Each structure stands twice: as C-alpha cells, then as structure tokens.
Amino acid sequence: MKFTKMHGLGNDYIYINAITETVDNPEQLAVQMSRQHYGIGADGLILIRQSDVADFMMDMYNADGSRAEMCGNGIRCVAKFVYDNKLTEKTELLIETLSGVKRLFLEVEDKIVKMVTVDMGKPELLSTKIPAISDKEIIKNEKIEIDGEIYHITCVSMGNPHTVLFVEDIREVKLEDIGPKIEKHPMFPKKSNVEFVEVITNNIIRMRVWERGTGITLACGTGACASVVASIMNDYTDRRVDVVLDGGILTVDWNESNDIISMRGPTETVFEGSWGGL
Numbered sequence: 001m002k003f004t005k006m007h008g009l010g011n012d013y014i015y016i017n018a019i020t021e022t023v024d025n026p027e028q029l030a031v032q033m034s035r036q037h038y039g040i041g042a043d044g045l046i047l048i049r050q051s052d053v054a055d056f057m058m059d060m061y062n063a064d065g066s067r068a069e070m071c072g073n074g075i076r077c078v079a080k081f082v083y084d085n086k087l088t089e090k091t092e093l094l095i096e097t098l099s100g101v102k103r104l105f106l107e108v109e110d111k112i113v114k115m116v117t118v119d120m121g122k123p124e125l126l127s128t129k130i131p132a133i134s135d136k137e138i139i140k141n142e143k144i145e146i147d148g149e150i151y152h153i154t155c156v157s158m159g160n161p162h163t164v165l166f167v168e169d170i171r172e173v174k175l176e177d178i179g180p181k182i183e184k185h186p187m188f189p190k191k192s193n194v195e196f197v198e199v200i201t202n203n204i205i206r207m208r209v210w211e212r213g214t215g216i217t218l219a220c221g222t223g224a225c226a227s228v229v230a231s232i233m234n235d236y237t238d239r240r241v242d243v244v245l246d247g248g249i250l251t252v253d254w255n256e257s258n259d260i261i262s263m264r265g266p267t268e269t270v271f272e273g274s275w276g277g278l
C-alpha cells in the first residue's frame, strides 16, 4: 500500500489516497503505522477520500486509532497532496471533514504547494457543544481542580474539543504530566486537546499542546485557532495573532464581522513509501 509522509510544522501524518488504495481497518492501521521503531512513526494517519459535497474528503485518525473531526495541519497537507499529485489543478479547494466542509487557498511555487490558508469555520463556545459537562453556558477562565492543584480553563471547539490554559512561563509546564489528566478529565465526554499558552504581545502567543489521542505534538492547527479564540475571549490579544509553536509559526485571524477563523501555514512532503504491514 502506497503512502506519503507529510507534516505541517512538524505535526506529521501518513497520507494514503483511499480513492485508489483499499484501506480496511483505518483505526488499527493508524496505530500500526504511527508507532516509532515498529512502524513508520507519525502523529497519526490521514486518508484522502472522494466526497459528494466537496472536492475531496479528509478522514483523520490519531496515533491511538481514534477518529477526529478536524485537523488543521493535516488539511493543509491534504491540499498539497491532491495538488502536487495532480488529482486537481484548482488552487481553491473545498475539503469535507467530519466537522463540515472547509475552504482552502493554495499558494503554489514551482508547481508545488508551499503555503495554505484554511477557512476553519466558526468556533463553538457553548459548553454543551465542546462537549463539556459544566453548569456554565460558556467555559471561560473557569476553575478546575486536578490532584489538589487549581487550573483556570477556557474551552473552545474547532469541530474538535480544546481546553486552553494561560500561564506566565510556558517553560515551567510539565505537559506530559498535566496533559493527559486534562485530556481524559471526566468533564469531557469526548476527551479534549489541551493547549498551554503564554501571551507574548497582543499579536503573538507561545503555545504548546498535548493532543487528544496522540500526546505532545510539535504543532496543532485547530489548537492554534482555539488558543487565539481563548486569548481574545480573555482580552489578551487582538484578532490577528502569530502562534509560536515548538514546530514553527501559524498565523490565525478571527474575523469579527463573519466570525470565521482563518489559519495560514506551511506544508511539506518528506518521503513516499509502500507499507508492508506487520
């Protein structure tokens, strides 16, 4: 089975053209392929499928085999995959996801895609839509207690759930300790991605992420968008913000007039291969 290894700011996935390749058990395949040493090594698996409502469909699986509603870094790479492999000549694409159809704008240099801007849609703030179990209609700077420690959280859905926490110094966050405890907190029936944010200026934030179903990644597109929404909700930043991640910078803009969030960032192909399986 042919695959392509790609990444957005180091958030790396294995991409398979499921229009031509038969993929029987994507949840199991995602686990097998994502493993370091025994597999290819990645943050998960992304299948490109046909769509009845868009140009293509992105079907995304985390490294633990769980299926996710949306992937910001992944959808930029899907755009690159279909353009560079000549499955389309369009530089404006509609891609269906489990959280709706997204519009993408491709920037081409020497016949390959380098940068992509994605209309990520509108953020969802209602706690019932995150989903999160809470007596608050919107979870903004709310306290939760974990192992005797008090944390303040702001929850945003970008189609997938995100819990954002603001800190003075991000270097002090023990992400591998606290990340899974918030990811799997009982208040999140579908678990949650977890972003820690240090506000640098009103146009720059530093963010590190513990992703639902994968763990620490070098970047998270939906998490970057959720972090900007939470920063604006808490009056920390303007509406256009550079998000500085371990893997690089994503530019996020939350349009005040139409409520749509756009995210711009790079996309890279690393190598192609064929999977023999275990």
Ligand SMILES: N[C@H](CCC[C@H](N)C(=O)O)C(=O)O
Pocket: 011, 062, 067, 068, 069, 070, 071, 072, 073, 074, 160, 161, 193, 211, 212, 213, 214, 217, 219, 220, 221, 222, 223
């Ligand atoms: N782990 C996420 C999916 C991948 C999101 C991230 N890699 C991005 O770029 O948005 C979830 O279970 O919701």
